Each structure stands twice: as structure tokens, then as C-alpha cells.
Amino acid sequence: MELSAYLPILVFFALGLAVGGAILTLSKIVRPKHTLVKDLPYESGILGGTPARQRFSIDFYLTAMLFIVFDIELAFLYPVALTLRDDGLLGLVVLIVFVFTIVEALVYIWKKKALEWR
Amino acid sequence: MTHLNVVAATPQIIVAAAGVLAMSMGLFNRYEIRRYGPSAISLAGIVAAFVMIVLLWGDREEAFGGGIRSDRFSLLLSAIFLVSAALVIGLAWRESAAVDRRGEFAGLVMVAVAGMMLVASAGDLIVLFLGIETLSVALYVLCALEVWRERSLESGLKYLITGAVGSSILLYGFALLFGATGTVDLAEIGEQLGGTSFAGEPLVIAAMALIVVGLGFKASAVPFHMWTPDVYEGAPTSITAFMSTATKAAALAAFLRIFQGVLPDLAGDWRVAIAVLAVASIVVGNVAALAQDSLKRMLAYSSIAHAGYLLIGVAAGSVQGAEAVIYYLIVYLAMTMTAFAVVIIREREVENGEMLEAFAGYARARPVLGVAATLAMLSLAGFPPLAGFIGKFLLFSAAVEANMTWLAIVGALGSVVSLGYYLRILGVMWLGTPADGERPARLLAVPAPVMMATGTAAIAIIGLALFADPMIDISRGAAEALLAP
8 A cells, every 4th residue: 555645635634724724814804893783683774672592482493394304305306397208107107106205294294283383 | 218127126115115104004093093003004014025025036136227136135134124123013012102103113113124125235325325314214213202201312312413423424435435436336336446456545445444434333333332322221122122133234234235245355455444343342242231230231232242243244254254144133133032022021010120130030930931031142142052153153163264263262252251141131030039029020911912023033043043054045145146246
């Protein structure tokens, strides 16, 4: 085994350090300075009212998770829509199986009352 | 258009569909359907998949353009997963994890089995990784299924975090392997890396190292075993039994598929690494098990040690080694299932039923179960003439044949150490006296499915020893299929 073969890795690390360091240093020099007013949360020009750390219902969390699942499944459907004409019957069958699984999941969470706001 | 040949993938399709159906059975309003539907559908799916495996048995066929291979190796491993799932569904009968969540329990077990079957039959890296993720995600949820118990939640969370780390390392390894060869197809990778031109190439070595680490997480080999005792202890016991048999078999299947099946020409690079993992697992697993008072934790460490024994066969890097691993996986399924079955039965009778003191004098009160536990423990320790002895003998002789005698010696020494805790359990069960009286407190009737699963597993320990020859022949056929072009 020749150690010289590992040179690209060393170069890779060095480059990574250099680029990262350069970006951090540059932005430290160039960036605008902080002031008290600039650090306030931006609320369409209106002064911030209540504190941001509030409790909110866990249902948001559940709904958000379910949204991500179905969102990603939808994202899979878009490319298929473009190529479906070329995929022919096989593509259609695959698509139907996939959509059936999504519908099954929807039925499941519906029956489990995960969509109801408590 | 790629060549489909769906028939070769029917076992996987049946199992996955059965999983989805079983999960929806838990949604029905009728109590009977909710109660018996999921198990019935899962068992029907297992039987159907088993029939398909028998029908497909033979030389390699490929489905979905080579993405899924159905050869003797994948079919035999699939049979192991299916038997494990059937036993677990039997053992979980009326278990608290399964009473209210029967649908999720049976359904997710089936989904996990579908993932394992994909791992065993993967023809390219993407299918392999998808299989590993499918089984892992299903198991994360199964571990946390008893949501009302904090330990169960802890188990699921710990498994999720460590499992995600393992998966990402594995994926990085696959990415480097793809980078080195420009293809994800296992056969093509094998061709490209064939010969010795790639030996010592840094990219390939890094890829192999990452894959060893990632799969080591899944197989709970030392030093990637940290999660195992906590997760195994907190999970519902039937799931622990499932994880320590089927998941281990899936991880070992991935080891064999990648290293034995694809990279046999680079054996010089990976054999020593896997051998070191094996030694560490045997030493740490067996020594740590000595100090445990909870049977579940003890069996968790024992399963770490057994990951070590199994990796000996992988490290041997020969057909003989692979054959020994496959045979031992079958034996290990029988004996571990029996051992966990005893814990499951006791757990339902008393609080803290998994602690060693709950078993004082238990074998005298329940002689049949006592004999089953004795068989399991002696076989796990490798007592002749039980099946565990034959399996270990095959593994160690494969190591000796491969000029790794030191590995066999460590394995044999580890087995001697393991006697310390296996015999301790038996001593407590047969000779111990309960703290508060002559007989162990509270013996409850055992449901028939639980008894049947326990009996099947216990009888298999003897059966696999009596009929070792045909089983070893089948295992050899599977091992040879790994290398078949």
C-alpha cells in the first residue's frame, strides 16, 4: 500500500479547512454590526409584543409529521407524471400500487383519529 | 425495459402485503377482527411465503432487472426470518404489547420481515440499504410499542438514535463503493473489484471499513454494541426475541452478501477487521453477561457474544465458513427463542419476572418448561450433543481451516466462560428456593399459542442436532449460491 495514494484525501481536508475558514473570516470582517434594535425580531415593522417561547398544542407536531410523509410521497408522484407516457402499462401498475399504499396510510391515520384536533 | 420476472420476488411481495393488511385489520370496529385478524393474516402470509420459497427453491432467478435475487441463500435466510416471525407472533399471544395494538404488532413484524428478506435477496446496494432501513424503522416502533412503560420508550428512542448512526455510516460506505466502481449492482461491483488490482486502494478500504462498522451496529458486534443491553431490556420481550434472532440473521446475511458474495478477492483486507470484531464481541459479551441479574440483559450480552461466534464464520472467508454461519443462525433461532419464551411466560406471572430471582425453583414447579430452558441454555453454551455444539464446531473448524486457529481458540475459551452464566440460570431454576416459600409464587396457565411456539423451538434444538446432516447440506447449498456467478 502506498501512502501517496492518500494525498488526495489530505488535499481534500486542507481545501475544506481553507474554504470554511475563508468564508467565516470574510463574513466576520464584512458583516454589519449588531445593535439592540437590529437584534429585535422582525414583525412587519411592528414592535415585538409577547415573548416567543410559548406552549402550543402537540397536535401541531403530529400534523406536521403526517404532512411531511404525504408531502414526500407527493414529491415522488411529480417525476412519474412526466415520464408516465414512456413507462407505459408497467409504470401505471407501479403507480397504482404506490398510490394504494398512500391511501392505505391515509385510511390508517384517519381511523386512528390522528387527523382530529383534540 | 428491464426484465421483471415478478414471480421470483413473490415471497417478499406476499409478506409486505400481509403486513399492510394485518395493520389495517386492527382498525375494524368488530372486536373479533381486531383481536384475531392481524395474527391470522400474518400467519397466512407467512405460510404462503413459505410455500413460495419451497416452490422457488433452486438456482438463481432475478427479479426487477437484478435488483432482487432469489437463490438458495436468500430463500433459506427468508425461511429463517419467517419462522422467527411466526414464533414471535405465537409468543406474543395476549402479551400486553399486543393486546391493544395487535394490528401494529403483527403488521410491523411482517414489514420488518419483508425488509429482512430484501436484505438477504438484494441484488444491488440500493435494495440492500432499503431493506435495512425498512426493518430498522419497523423495529424502532416495535421497541416503543408499550408506550405506557418508560423503559419501552427509552428502548425505542435509543435504538432510533444508534440505528440512525449505524445506517448513515453504512450508507457512506455504500456511497464510496459506488464511487470506486461506478455501479450499484452487486455482481458488477464484484466483477470490477475482482482480481487483485484493487487490493490496497484507499477508497475501497475506506468503503469496506465503513460497511463493516455500519453492519456491526446492526449485528451488535463490539465495539458497536452499546445500545444492545438497554434496547433489549426495555423492548417488549417478544420483540427482543425477534430482534436477537431475525435481525441478527439479517445483519449476518448482509455481511455474507457483501463480503463473501461480492468482495471475496479482497478477503485479505477485510478478514482481519471482522476477526477483530469477532474476538472483541466474544470477550466483552461473555464477560459482561456474567455480572447480570436480569435474564433479559444476560441474554442481550449473550446475543452480543453470539454475534462474535457468527462473525468467526464470516472472517473465515470460505464457503465452509458461510455454511457454518447459516447453520448456526438456524440453531441460534431455535435456542434463543426457547430461552426468551421462558422469560415471556414468567414475566406474565410476576412483577419483575425477568429478574433471575423470579426463577428460583421455577423449573421444579414447571418441569416441562424447565427441561426446555435447560436444553436452550446448554445448547447456547455449546454442550455436545446439542445443536449449539454442532454449530460452534462447524464455525471453529472453518476458522482452523482458514488458518485462523487463534480465532477458534478465543471462541472456545469464550464458550467456557459462557458456561458461568448459562449454568447459573439453570442452577437457580432447578436448585434455588424462592425467597418467600417453598414454591415460586403465582403460576398462571400458559395460552396454547405460547406453549406451541415454545415447544416447537425447544424440539427444534434436538431436531437440528439429530438431523444435522440434511440441514448442513442445505446450508452448504445456500453458502455456495453466494458465490455462484
